[in-house]
Amino acid sequence: MDNYEVCEHDVIVIGAGGAGLRAAIEASKEGVSVGLVCKSLLGKAHTVMAEGGVAAALAYADDRDNWQIHFRDTMRGGKMLNNWRMAQLHAQEAPDRVKELEEWGALFDRLPDGRISQRNFGGHRYPRLAHVGDRTGLEMIRTLQNHGIHQGIQVYMECTIVELLKEGDRIAGAIGYWRETGVFVVFRAKAVVLCTGGIGKAFRVTSNSWEYTGDGQALAYRAGADLIDMEFVQFHPTGMIWPPSVQGILVTEGVRGDGGILQNSKGERFMFNYIPEMFAAETADTEEEAARWLKGDKHARRPPDLLTRDVVARAIRSEVRAGRGSPHGGAFLNVYSQLPAEVIRKRLPSMYHQFKKLGDVDITSQPMEVGPTAHYVMGGIRVNPDTQESTVQGLFAAGEAAAGLHGANRLGGNSLSDLLVFGKRAGEYAAKYAKDRSSGPRIDEGQVREAQQTALAPFEGNGTENPYTLLRDLQTVMEEGAGIVRNKADLEQGLENLKKLVARHRDVKVEGSRHFNPGWHYAVDLRNLMTVSQAVALCALNREESRGGHTREDHPDSVTKWEQVNSVVRLRNGEMQLEHARRPDMPDELKALLTLPEGA
Amino acid sequence: MADARLKVFRGTIEGGALKDYQVPVFEGMVVLDAIHHIQAHDAPDLACRWNCKAGKCGSCSAEVNGKPSLMCMTRMDSLPAGRPIVVEPMRRFPLIRDLVTDVSWNYEINKRIKPFKPKPREADGTYRMQQMDVERIQEFHKCIECFLCQDTCHVLRDHRRYEFAGPRFMIRLATLAMHPLDTENRLREIKDQFGVGYCNITKCCTEVCPEDIHITDNAIIPLKERVAGEFYDPLAWLWRLVRGKKADQRSEVH
Numbered sequence A: 001m002d003n004y005e006v007c008e009h010d011v012i013v014i015g016a017g018g019a020g021l022r023a024a025i026e027a028s029k030e031g032v033s034v035g036l037v038c039k040s041l042l043g044k045a046h047t048v049m050a051e052g053g054v055a056a057a058l059a060y061a062d063d064r065d066n067w068q069i070h071f072r073d074t075m076r077g078g079k080m081l082n083n084w085r086m087a088q089l090h091a092q093e094a095p096d097r098v099k100e101l102e103e104w105g106a107l108f109d110r111l112p113d114g115r116i117s118q119r120n121f122g123g124h125r126y127p128r129l130a131h132v133g134d135r136t137g138l139e140m141i142r143t144l145q146n147h148g149i150h151q152g153i154q155v156y157m158e159c160t161i162v163e164l165l166k167e168g169d170r171i172a173g174a175i176g177y178w179r180e181t182g183v184f185v186v187f188r189a190k191a192v193v194l195c196t197g198g199i200g201k202a203f204r205v206t207s208n209s210w211e212y213t214g215d216g217q218a219l220a221y222r223a224g225a226d227l228i229d230m231e232f233v234q235f236h237p238t239g240m241i242w243p244p245s246v247q248g249i250l251v252t253e254g255v256r257g258d259g260g261i262l263q264n265s266k267g268e269r270f271m272f273n274y275i276p277e278m279f280a281a282e283t284a285d286t287e288e289e290a291a292r293w294l295k296g297d298k299h300a301r302r303p304p305d306l307l308t309r310d311v312v313a314r315a316i317r318s319e320v321r322a323g324r325g326s327p328h329g330g331a332f333l334n335v336y337s338q339l340p341a342e343v344i345r346k347r348l349p350s351m352y353h354q355f356k357k358l359g360d361v362d363i364t365s366q367p368m369e370v371g372p373t374a375h376y377v378m379g380g381i382r383v384n385p386d387t388q389e390s391t392v393q394g395l396f397a398a399g400e401a402a403a404g405l406h407g408a409n410r411l412g413g414n415s416l417s418d419l420l421v422f423g424k425r426a427g428e429y430a431a432k433y434a435k436d437r438s439s440g441p442r443i444d445e446g447q448v449r450e451a452q453q454t455a456l457a458p459f460e461g462n463g464t465e466n467p468y469t470l471l472r473d474l475q476t477v478m479e480e481g482a483g484i485v486r487n488k489a490d491l492e493q494g495l496e497n498l499k500k501l502v503a504r505h506r507d508v509k510v511e512g513s514r515h516f517n518p519g520w521h522y523a524v525d526l527r528n529l530m531t532v533s534q535a536v537a538l539c540a541l542n543r544e545e546s547r548g549g550h551t552r553e554d555h556p557d558s559v560t561k562w563e564q565v566n567s568v569v570r571l572r573n574g575e576m577q578l579e580h581a582r583r584p585d586m587p588d589e590l591k592a593l594l595t596l597p598e599g600a
Numbered sequence B: 001m002a003d004a005r006l007k008v009f010r011g012t013i014e015g016g017a018l019k020d021y022q023v024p025v026f027e028g029m030v031v032l033d034a035i036h037h038i039q040a041h042d043a044p045d046l047a048c049r050w051n052c053k054a055g056k057c058g059s060c061s062a063e064v065n066g067k068p069s070l071m072c073m074t075r076m077d078s079l080p081a082g083r084p085i086v087v088e089p090m091r092r093f094p095l096i097r098d099l100v101t102d103v104s105w106n107y108e109i110n111k112r113i114k115p116f117k118p119k120p121r122e123a124d125g126t127y128r129m130q131q132m133d134v135e136r137i138q139e140f141h142k143c144i145e146c147f148l149c150q151d152t153c154h155v156l157r158d159h160r161r162y163e164f165a166g167p168r169f170m171i172r173l174a175t176l177a178m179h180p181l182d183t184e185n186r187l188r189e190i191k192d193q194f195g196v197g198y199c200n201i202t203k204c205c206t207e208v209c210p211e212d213i214h215i216t217d218n219a220i221i222p223l224k225e226r227v228a229g230e231f232y233d234p235l236a237w238l239w240r241l242v243r244g245k246k247a248d249q250r251s252e253v254h
Ligand SMILES: Cc1cc2nc3c(=O)[nH]c(=O)nc-3n(C[C@H](O)[C@H](O)[C@H](O)COP(=O)(O)OP(=O)(O)OC[C@H]3O[C@@H](n4cnc5c(N)ncnc54)[C@H](O)[C@@H]3O)c2cc1C
Pocket: A014, A015, A016, A017, A018, A019, A020, A037, A038, A039, A040, A045, A046, A047, A048, A049, A050, A051, A052, A053, A054, A055, A136, A137, A159, A160, A161, A162, A176, A195, A196, A197, A198, A207, A208, A211, A215, A216, A250, A252, A375, A376, A398, A399, A400, A401, A412, A413, A414, A415, A416, A417, A419
């Protein structure tokens, strides 16, 4: 057996984005010993890239806002598939979590009265997103990081966890390797919190980084936990599409929140033609009304450019199909005709910079070309809405890795708030769980050995598969089989192709040593990405309707029957099993909120 | 389009050399794309860091043709054509492998800075601040911790004066010092422990900062002034002199 180091903590948090940092801070506050592990350096997680803002019904920018309306918007945005309890807790607790960040040093943009400013975003009834220009995530992660390093948390950077360890039915820790040396390390812990983020690397065009290989979801799955809603992948409508180098890089929804409009090649504001019935009552139906809204008229309804992401992404795709796309197959996003140049540079500095530097486009005088990009996964680890515990004892999850809050489609800004609200809860309950256990768990050498062998396999044998080629092929399979618009035949073919890829992955071969070897790192992570890809395709094949982020051209409508169930995936007897589980019933007082009269 | 030639440093602390690679060029390509191409086709074990590929995370720092840069924001067409592009790791930090260096020293410094200590909230539970006042610090909060300024600063790079926390942490200290809500005093540490006096205002850090933070003018000089004001340090007078002569300082140091 390969050597390994051992580190011991009461609670191990895997992932140091917003969710992981917030969980670690809370667990530490509970007085237990906490370790925080991440694949990259501290402060480089996806959270750092978030742009537009964090949603919280502070009611500073518009005093008509409150948690009830935030709850309603979240449920409607999620096409009612959300876990109602999570949506409720999230809407209720987000304001306090945002205010707390101020106490830790965050500096959000201000209103003239000195309180936190809030911006409009898709699907949010009122201006609700606290923000810092278009670099909110940076502010958030740095604040949590600078607060967190003084809370006695032990941080383990550039360490990839490859397997969870169990003692019987319970979590006993995790095993990983240092990316620098390739040496293994076992974390013995009473509780583990997974905050590993999403799965965007399953698609070629994505706003996500190399880290997003679905590690947390796959680790939990292999440890026996349930995953839910895996068919729901969010394609953000506005990614950069030209030049090729920048394909997929995100253009924040804040552009539209601040007034940007979508146009087709004929210069038409096509979104007026795609207003779903559910949102008709609160969406402007003329350009005149939309213009009044932009000027701050509280009686005007919101422009259709700010419909939820699933709607906008599909609309762009339809325009392109109808031959009205932009030169590189997308739509035009135009903010220059809506706002003065200096306001654009001030509110959207990083968009200005990004287009200028990477795309040779000056957004204060030219339109941006945008198209859908794989952005976020609504599905993930199934958790208890209050404690964030998964279906495996001692295993918790929060942030993008967990599921439930967003249902079939996430509203912009609801992720950063999700990280704070449920990161805190996960940390708190993981610490409580750990405190209730007097003795530390036992590490099973057999499990350690097996994990090591699997991770080292790419160095041995005479396989011929290159990890980078496998990754590219996987992305092609997913884009063709389980992309923005799906159908039965493509999904079936996709699942077949995935099986072949899994077989090819057994022959993956890496060159060089274990010393900081990205080829090896991909080879290891690919195993997880294949598992989550299979889960996405399997759930998508079996949900015979369209809802939120899941669009079936062979089943274009939403079906009431399907509104009642979540897809649940689990590993049993070496097979991926799918079950459709009934959604928990919502109490009547919350149901009543969903039909709040306009302007309530 | 024609292929580009790159010379990429390959090696470890024990030794290494520039290695030649050839990559096809496409429109809008950045240096990080070239590195990714090399990984996928020629050298799967070529070590480099990256995450966002959009200048937001500060992971992909390296020296491109000798200049500390973010690889993801350096367009190939901004570099002289017809000459190989030289990509090397940041020189200031101990090498791990290829383009990856050990930047942990920065994290250690950060831990030594006394945390933010806010004043109490207003009676209505809010904090009220004017946009104008927060903007000054928001400039510093743009820092993506790429550590390119740390790589560049001659105090750290050539003179290896680790008593100096470096420009990145001068920024962080200035942020705290100017934060409208903070109540902590860190001036003694800024002087003694973090060595603000070592900076001789060459502004080389400011020049490489991908976030265009005016590190020297807006952060370090005000810190120096505050320290001078607090301690009536005779050195203060000296650096005022130095500051007057920054033009020749530059040519002297670099
Ligand atoms: C460009 C962009 C813009 C966005 N803008 C917004 C916005 O404006 N508002 C909003 O609400 N949301 C936004 N989002 C979404 C939001 O940023 C993410 O969903 C959120 O940051 C995820 O946070 P997290 O804490 O769950 O995970 P992350 O921040 O991604 O952190 C994951 C962590 O897990 C670690 N990790 C992963 N696998 C392993 C492993 N095997 N072993 C050890 N560690 C591991 C990683 O190293 C990392 O530290 C945006 C996303 C992107 C990509």
